[in-house]
Amino acid sequence: MADTDEFWTAEEVSNYLRIPQSTIYKLAQDKVLPGFKVGKHWRFRRETVLEWIKKREAQGESQGDK
Numbered sequence: 001m002a003d004t005d006e007f008w009t010a011e012e013v014s015n016y017l018r019i020p021q022s023t024i025y026k027l028a029q030d031k032v033l034p035g036f037k038v039g040k041h042w043r044f045r046r047e048t049v050l051e052w053i054k055k056r057e058a059q060g061e062s063q064g065d066k
Contacts, residue, residue: 010041033052
């Protein structure tokens with residue numbers, strides 16, 4: 001997976017996050033993980049996924065501080 005790829009497949013997101021591909025599909029369908037369908041295939045903008053991770057990290061830090 002090259003860092004210059006603008007869009008990732010569900011498999012690439014799964015590999016990057018080291019979680020099952022089925023979880024990626026579930027998160028995307030539930031609109032938790034930002035992505036979109038092209039036909040029957042999910043696509044994820046790399047930069048959006050990285051921003052989503054940063055937001056999740058920040059939420060975890062603020063929840064842990066309480």
